[in-house]
Each structure stands twice: as structure tokens, then as C-alpha cells.
Amino acid sequence: MTNTASRTDQDAAAGHQGTNDGTVVRPGDPRYVDLISGTNQRFIGSPERIRLITSTADAVHAVQQAVHEGKRIAVRSGGHCVEDFVYNPDVEVVLDMTRMSHIGFDHARQAFVVESGALLFNVYEQLYRRWGVTIPGGICYSVAVGGHVCGGGYGILSRTLGLTVDHLEAVEVVCVNAAGVAYSVVASRDPDDPHHDLWWAHTGGGGGNFGLVTRYWFRTPGRTGTTPSRQLVAPPAxxxxxxxxxxxxxxxxxxxxxxxxxxxxxxxxxxxxxxxxxxxxxxxxxxxxxxxxxxxxxxxxxxxxxxxxxxxxxxxxxxxxxxxxxxxxxxxxxxxxxxxxxxxxxxxxxxxxxxxxxxxxxxxxxxxxxxxxxxxxxxxxxxxxxxxxxxxxxxxxxxxxxxxxxxxxxxxxxxxxxxxxxxxxxxxxxxxxxxxxxxxxxxxxxxxxxxxxxxxxxxxxxxxxxxxxxxxxxxxxxxxxxxxxxxxxxxxKDNYPRLRKAKTRWDPRNIFHHRMSIEPLHKAHKAGTDGSDTPSP
Structure with missing residues (x-):
């Protein structure tokens, strides 16, 4: 079993400084053509660069760099968005999460951690073969969890086990505050968590709205103890x-x-x-x-x-x-x-x-x-x-x-x-x-x-x-x-006003947006990027 607690703590500590260890792909690179479109070939992008993110700290650095340069950014996990939210001519920097695909058990949180670039079938296979558990997710094997989960998540086990988000314990997100400073934050299901509204927003608010999701933690509500196989629902044998x-x-x-x-x-x-x-x-x-x-x-x-x-x-x-x-x-x-x-x-x-x-x-x-x-x-x-x-x-x-x-x-x-x-x-x-x-x-x-x-x-x-x-x-x-x-x-439905409040708090500059993104309650803040205006939430 993999103990990812130390990795989580290290990334959280490093997240505020950020690192620059991700691969950058630009026009002229043979890989570029493969990285400027997703499943729906109606939409082809022309970004200045694609950043292949490797860690939370790297994600913070990549977001910070794009914000400092004033670049329009979009996030890709599996490439299954059916609209042009990622691949359109206005996007200048694509943050590609496919290299972040780790699946493990975090003993510190007593929950399963899944990075946002992991594909659904790999998640099912790893969770079941290693621990005998699963999440009730979708039926397309090549969808990545990054966008699937924050939209709610539904699959053939959902009638018996619920939606994917009904088992979401926590989410880690790279956000940008009103001063233009990128930082990482973990938001949990715990209603006393001061970041709880960010967790809630990722239980059906959809992708590309509040920040860049680096990983999710899953544990079924009410599960206790320290045995990994008892922390999440099991599928039928x-x-x-x-x-x-x-x-x-x-x-x-x-x-x-x-x-x-x-x-x-x-x-x-x-x-x-x-x-x-x-x-x-x-x-x-x-x-x-x-x-x-x-x-x-x-x-x-x-x-x-x-x-x-x-x-x-x-x-x-x-x-x-x-x-x-x-x-x-x-x-x-x-x-x-x-x-x-x-x-x-x-x-x-x-x-x-x-x-x-x-x-x-x-x-x-x-x-x-x-x-x-x-x-x-x-x-x-x-x-x-x-x-x-x-x-x-x-x-x-x-x-x-x-x-x-x-x-x-x-x-x-x-x-x-x-x-x-x-x-x-x-x-x-x-x-x-x-x-x-x-x-x-x-x-x-x-x-x-x-x-x-x-x-x-x-x-x-x-x-x-x-x-x-x-x-x-x-x-x-x-x-x-x-x-x-x-x-x-x-x-x-009636959840939209609450989603707008979360958007306003966690993405006050409207850095993460597309044609169907959550609207903030007020015009996007345009403070400087020296960090002197507003602290992180």
C-alpha cells in the first residue's frame, strides 16, 4: 500500500513557492499537434504552450506564470470536454494534467487519493485490485477524473452506490486570489472546514470554474477505522x-x-x-x-x-x-x-x-x-x-x-x-x-x-x-x-447562487472561465500581482 501523506504535506508546503519541473510543448514540437485537441475534433486550439503538469507545486508555478503574463489559461485532464472550453483560439496556455495520474491511499486522511489526470478505468482497476473498493464513476474508460468528478460523476453502479461525488472526501485546488497570487488549498467535506464551500463547489459545479484541480480524496461518508479496504464502497464480486x-x-x-x-x-x-x-x-x-x-x-x-x-x-x-x-x-x-x-x-x-x-x-x-x-x-x-x-x-x-x-x-x-x-x-x-x-x-x-x-x-x-x-x-x-x-x-437549479458565491471567493479575478463558466457576483478584480492587495482565502 502507498502512504501518500508525506507527499501530500510536501506538495502543500511547496505549493506557495512553486517549481518549474513540468514539460513545456510549443508549436513546432512533434507532440504539439496531439495536444491541441481532445475527443471532439470540432474544436482545435492554437495555444502558445502546453504545460504538462507534474505536481501541485508545479501547477502553482504554471498558473502563477500565466497570470503574471496575463495569459488566458484552460485546464485539460482527459480531453473529453464536448464543448470548446479548452480548445479554442482564445486560450493561450493549456495546463495538461495527464502526467499527474497517481492512485494511492493517504493514511493521514484515511482516504484514497487520485490525481486528476488518472483515467477512469485505471482508477477502477487500481482501487479494486489493490484494495477491493471502487468509486461509482462513468462508463468511458478514457475519461479522466479531473473533469468527471467535479461535474458530479455518474455510472452503472450509481443506482446502488450514488454519484461519484457522494464519496468525495476532499479536493486540492490551485486558486488565484484577488492580488493575482496562485496558491494551493485542500477543501474537505467537513462542514467546519473553512474551505468547505470550495469542496461543495466541486461536487457538481463543473470543470474550469474555480481553479485547477490537482487531486481528489475519496472516502464513503460514515466509514471509520484505519483499514483502507473499509474506507470506500465495494462493487459486487x-x-x-x-x-x-x-x-x-x-x-x-x-x-x-x-x-x-x-x-x-x-x-x-x-x-x-x-x-x-x-x-x-x-x-x-x-x-x-x-x-x-x-x-x-x-x-x-x-x-x-x-x-x-x-x-x-x-x-x-x-x-x-x-x-x-x-x-x-x-x-x-x-x-x-x-x-x-x-x-x-x-x-x-x-x-x-x-x-x-x-x-x-x-x-x-x-x-x-x-x-x-x-x-x-x-x-x-x-x-x-x-x-x-x-x-x-x-x-x-x-x-x-x-x-x-x-x-x-x-x-x-x-x-x-x-x-x-x-x-x-x-x-x-x-x-x-x-x-x-x-x-x-x-x-x-x-x-x-x-x-x-x-x-x-x-x-x-x-x-x-x-x-x-x-x-x-x-x-x-x-x-x-x-x-x-x-x-x-x-x-x-437553486444551487447556482451558492456556486456564484464560491466562484467570487475562490476565483475573484475570473482567471478560470469559459463560455459556460460560473459567473462571479461582481466584475473580476484586477489588482496587481505583487501580493499586497488580498491574502489567500
Whole structure:
């Protein structure tokens, strides 16, 4: 086991002076081209330099240097931001966290420490193989924790274990005070911590808002003692994994309607905390007719009494009244796997785009109720449109609820705590010439699904806004958001004023900003950089 307490203390002590040990990549370096874009190739940056951060002290130095030079900065951990928050022409310095990927146990904090450049699958593998624990994070293996966690974090274990941030013990952030001085601070879950508001802001406030996250500590609330394996939740030892594919040639429009509404109805009935059905997680992938069949993945703890019967009942209910009712290829396509093996399988087949270099558009919605029949018609029409020939046109549905909904909406910055489903509309393609049609498809289906509320899923009895980790700049545009509801309300609801207070305290100069960042309560402070104006919070 790794004791990182001494390392933590050393970095904290060194953070105020800073060091300059990170690699700097500039135009002309062969690595530059690979470091100026992320997953979404619609957005390509042209920074003066990319700084590959190696430590907290190095991060402080890099931020301080950029602030002193008056450079616009952005932070990259895994490169999965779907908007242009990092890679756009205005960013002059990219602070790349990929070299900070350590995963260990901090005996001083009795918590697991994960640096922000660590990729999700590496986190799952290290935590489980070394200690038998995990965090309930996302299903895309190459997402890094840096941006994933501070947006809330959701995955296939969340219905039974909660959101990722429900296990966040502390976060270390490099901030810049009103005097322009960079420094590192650790903020914890402890409500008596004077930095507690900074911890809270990183439990759903989204990335690129308050500072540069260097590492997170994880411990499940209420855990005591000194044994590492007892400080964090454990995944099931084995799971029952159901996998089925239903070809479009087997689904006439009435069959599709019934399938979609069956799924929504089941989630309405089985999403309350403590409901037995909440132990089943699933992902319904509605591929466009040109890109493949409809796919369903479902999972339950194999050790749960009656697990196989519960999963079979779910699969049977899903296809009831459709043309594939009773098909054993759907209701019996279940295998028992070790959890890590199943997790590896899911994170590589579902969490990966169909091609390595893609352009994309992404939208999201939280659903408090099932779709209407009219919405099912809309979904079918757009998923079978003959003018779309994209390998990545998808509507992905995931159940919400369970332990996620056992947490109060203001306990963390993740405000959506009573939904029954989460929806992601996405499209991925290669040719820039296809941008207009493919972005248009995503906009068309989303706008029509929520036409009754101005083209967006406003917080009301049926929907509950959007997920900040699937950021969508269309929500800021009155052409696409005609609801009159400001975009921050869609993502943060009643938590936004508190996030603005945290932003004002921890980033008073608005150093960390992008087109959808948290707005400070007042105009950014422009004090000098000699440190004489305002001390660190």
C-alpha cells in the first residue's frame, strides 16, 4: 500500500513557492499537434504552450506564470470536454494534467487519493485490485477524473452506490486570489472546514470554474477505522450482465413506441431509494437506423437473492407487447462475470466512440417522468430519418434514482436528485463537411422532444434540466433555448447562487472561465500581482 501523506504535506508546503519541473510543448514540437485537441475534433486550439503538469507545486508555478503574463489559461485532464472550453483560439496556455495520474491511499486522511489526470478505468482497476473498493464513476474508460468528478460523476453502479461525488472526501485546488497570487488549498467535506464551500463547489459545479484541480480524496461518508479496504464502497464480486441487440428490421413504429414507453414506465416504478428494482442498472442505446441495432445492457449484483429472476423480469417487461416479446435472445441473454471483467467490457464497448478521430455534438436531459406518446413518435421519426448516415447518431437512456435520489439536492452541487432517467443525445462523425447536417440532427430531435417547454428540458414536473458534464452551448442561445429559463438554472437549479458565491471567493479575478463558466457576483478584480492587495482565502 502507498502512504501518500508525506507527499501530500510536501506538495502543500511547496505549493506557495512553486517549481518549474513540468514539460513545456510549443508549436513546432512533434507532440504539439496531439495536444491541441481532445475527443471532439470540432474544436482545435492554437495555444502558445502546453504545460504538462507534474505536481501541485508545479501547477502553482504554471498558473502563477500565466497570470503574471496575463495569459488566458484552460485546464485539460482527459480531453473529453464536448464543448470548446479548452480548445479554442482564445486560450493561450493549456495546463495538461495527464502526467499527474497517481492512485494511492493517504493514511493521514484515511482516504484514497487520485490525481486528476488518472483515467477512469485505471482508477477502477487500481482501487479494486489493490484494495477491493471502487468509486461509482462513468462508463468511458478514457475519461479522466479531473473533469468527471467535479461535474458530479455518474455510472452503472450509481443506482446502488450514488454519484461519484457522494464519496468525495476532499479536493486540492490551485486558486488565484484577488492580488493575482496562485496558491494551493485542500477543501474537505467537513462542514467546519473553512474551505468547505470550495469542496461543495466541486461536487457538481463543473470543470474550469474555480481553479485547477490537482487531486481528489475519496472516502464513503460514515466509514471509520484505519483499514483502507473499509474506507470506500465495494462493487459486487460478480454481476449478472445482460446484453441484447434488436435489429430495426424487427421494430415497426408501434413496436418501438412500446419498447421506449415500457423502459420509461419501468424506471418510473423502480427508481425510488430502496426499491428492489433500483438494484438493476441498464443502458438503452437507441442507435440511428443507419448506425446499428438498438442495444440494451443491464446489470445486477449476482449475489443479490433472486437476482437472475429480477433481471429476467426486467427484460421481459421491457419487450412486452412488442414483436420481440418472448425472444430468448433478449430475455435470456445473461451471463455471470467477475465485476472488473464486466466493467472492462462495458467501458470499452459502450464508452468509446465508434472511430478514433471524431467530431461531435452532445445534449442531455434529466427525466422525472416517462416520455409521452408524442415524444415517442418524435424519437422514432428522427432515429429512422433517411437523410442521416452517421456512425454515431444515438439517443442513450440510463436509469437514474436509487441511492442517487437518497441525497438532498443541496447537499452537493449536483441538484438533480429525483429523476427517473437521464438522456444523452449525441452524434459523432468524421468529415467537417457533414457538420451542419449532423449538428442539425441532434438539435432537431432535442428541440422537438422538448418543444412544449421552449426546446429545452426545463425543471418542471416532467423534466429536470441538463447534466453539466455533457455541456451544450446551445442552452445559452435564445435561438435554441426559447424557454426563458436561464441556462444556469437548467444545469444547477437553486444551487447556482451558492456556486456564484464560491466562484467570487475562490476565483475573484475570473482567471478560470469559459463560455459556460460560473459567473462571479461582481466584475473580476484586477489588482496587481505583487501580493499586497488580498491574502489567500
Amino acid at each position: 460478480k454481476v449478472l450482465l445482460g446484453q441484447a441487440a434488436i435489429g430495426w428490421d424487427r421494430l415497426a413504429e408501434p413496436d418501438f413506441h412500446r419498447l421506449l414507453l415500457n423502459y420509461g414506465e419501468w424506471n418510473e416504478r423502480n427508481s425510488a431509494p430502496g426499491t428492489p428494482g433500483a438494484e438493476i442498472s441498464s443502458i438503452l442505446v437507441l442507435n440511428h437506423i443507419s448506425s446499428g441495432p438498438i442495444a440494451l445492457v443491464s446489470q445486477i449484483d449476482a449475489a443479490r437473492p433472486g437476482a437472475r429472476e429480477m433481471l429476467r423480469a426486467f427484460l421481459t417487461a421491457l419487450v412486452e407487447g412488442t414483436s420481440v416479446e418472448g425472444d430468448p435472445a433478449v430475455t435470456e441473454a445473461v451471463q455471470e462475470l467477475a465485476w472488473l471483467q464486466a466493467n472492462r467490457h462495458l467501458t470499452t464497448i459502450i464508452g468509446n466512440q465508434p472511430i478514433p478521430s471524431v467530431r461531435g455534438a452532445t445534449k442531455s436531459a434529466y427525466l422525472r417522468t416517462n416520455y409521452t406518446s408524442q415524444q415517442a413518435t418524435t424519437m422514432y421519426r428522427h432515429l429512422t430519418r433517411p437523410d442521416i448516415h452517421s456512425p454515431g447518431a444515438i439517443v442513450m437512456l440510463m436509469p437514474f434514482g436509487g441511492q442517487i435520489n437518497a441525497v438532498a439536492p443541496d447537499a452537493t452541487a449536483s441538484a438533480q436528485r429525483d429523476s427517473v432517467m437521464k438522456m444523452r443525445v449525441e452524434n459523432w462523425w468524421v468529415n467537417p463537411a457533414d457538420d451542419a447536417s449532423n449538428i442539425g440532427w441532434a438539435r432537431d430531435i432535442f428541440q422537438e422532444l422538448f418543444a412544449a417547454t421552449g426546446g429545452v428540458p426545463i425543471p418542471d414536473t416532467a423534466t429536470d434540466g441538463c447534466y453539466i458534464n455533457y455541456a451544450d452551448a446551445d442552452m445559452t442561445d435564445p435561438e435554441f433555448n426559447r424557454s426563458g429559463v436561464p441556462w444556469p438554472v437548467l444545469y444547477y
